[in-house]
Every structure is written in structure tokens, then in C-alpha cells.
Amino acid sequence: MNIEQFESVSLTLGIGGLVLYMVYVMYKLAQESGAGRFGTLMIFLTLGLGIIGFAAKSVIQLVIEV
Numbered sequence: 001m002n003i004e005q006f007e008s009v010s011l012t013l014g015i016g017g018l019v020l021y022m023v024y025v026m027y028k029l030a031q032e033s034g035a036g037r038f039g040t041l042m043i044f045l046t047l048g049l050g051i052i053g054f055a056a057k058s059v060i061q062l063v064i065e066v
Contacts, residue, residue: 015054019051019054022047022051023048023051026043026044026047026048029043030043030044
């Protein structure tokens, strides 16, 4: 495994770990704030759109081959 492959794998795992941690934080935020179903939905929807946007950017870069 050369340095480029290691960096690519490390970046993918690191970003994936941070995304999972962010989902956990969103869950704890909804739980501790006493948000109902609608509030929890809004927390996951609004903060989750950022995650989806980040993933979409990566997919678009792969399609365009930048």
C-alpha cells in the first residue's frame, strides 16, 4: 500500500467516523432537549441535509472527474 492509497482509505474512514459521530450527537441533542417526534425529525432533517450535501459533492466530483 503506497501513501496515496493509505491517505484515501484514511480520509474515507475518518470522514465516515465523523459523520456517524454527528448522527449520534444529533440523537443525543434531540433526546436531551426533550424534542418530540416533530422536533427530532427537524433536527435530523436540517442537520442531515449538510451530510447529504457533503456526500453529493463527492459523488458529483467523481461523475465530473475533477
